[in-house]
């Protein structure tokens with residue numbers, strides 16, 4: 145099985161906290177779509193190797209794509225890859241860029257999952273984040289999506305905003321759950337370097353939330369969503385039973401994936417080989433277009449991932465998500481983690497930070513709070 149990702153590098157407006165690669169323009173959209181089709185052609189030999197089980201349009205703002213362009217991209221992918229009948233096809237949506245008609249067109253093209261970037265149901269917070277939508281537009285987008293026939297909806301939310309109170313965050317969560325989404329991704333606001341938010345913090349114009357506040361928001365989120373019937377299956381991801389994001393789960397379990405578009409990453413491991421290769425595209429639309437026009441692939445760099453690098457990644461990704469399969473780990477990497485780190489694993493179990501069920505070593509809610517630290521200790 146393999147997964148495919150298309151990065152659509154355009155946004156109506158650049159949000160002040162965002163460090164994803166995207167441009168505040170749509171003028172090169174047509175040229176970009178043509179180049180993307182050519183890039184997909186360049187990967188045709190991968191298409192014969194495996195069936196595609198998940199397909200994800202991210203960005204940027206993929207919901208700026210005209211349905212006709214999306215159709216062309218899907219047709220090109222289907223020409224070169226065997227896309228399974230049950231393929232999860234996700235498109236990220238900014239509520240400020242869609243209406244009922246466009247959502248219906250996406251659904252008719254076979255998109256079967258939407259990830260809607262809502263972030264907050266508080267209009268003041270949305271203005272602070274410089275989002276282009278209001279809370280009522282967000283609610284309307286969710287309703288329109290359901291009416292268009294989407295049976296699998298995910299909402300993205302952000303907490304620990306500067307000055308945010310726990311009750312304000314609780315209200316956002318309450319309104320989100322009231323829309324009955326199938327999946328919720330809840331992230332703490334990260335002050336990324338080279339964003340306007342970073343400069344505002346450096347200049348003292350914004351004071352970020354404290355780590356203690358962040359921990360209490362996180363604990364509240366876990367408890368509240370568990371009470372509403374959502375499984376917490378990754379540090380930031382919560383799903384109703386049967387609605388985990390298959391695409392992200394494929395990343396976290398080291399399945400093969402190909403990424404198209406500026407800044408997109410790919411990972412591939414040939415069948416039967418323990419080592420793999422990761423490569424990524426240049427994060428510049430103009431350079432991307434030039435490379436494709438010159439008949440070259442837009443790859444910026446690549447790295448060979450030996451068995452120990454992959455073992456370390458597997459530990460990190462497994463702990464962040466649904467747990468580490470110790471049996472599969474031993475099969476793939478030829479050593480038993482339990483024998484390398486017996487004391488530390490015992491301490492995790494005794495301290496209520498992890499459980500072992502069958503072969504799965506999984507962090508508890510308390511363990512998720514310390515996920516990075518635990519992963520670092522296990523890696524060492």
Ligand code: SF4
Pocket residue numbers: 154155156157158159162163164166203204205238261
């Ligand atoms: S819409 Fe999304 S990708 Fe675009 S700037 Fe905002 S957060 Fe970043």
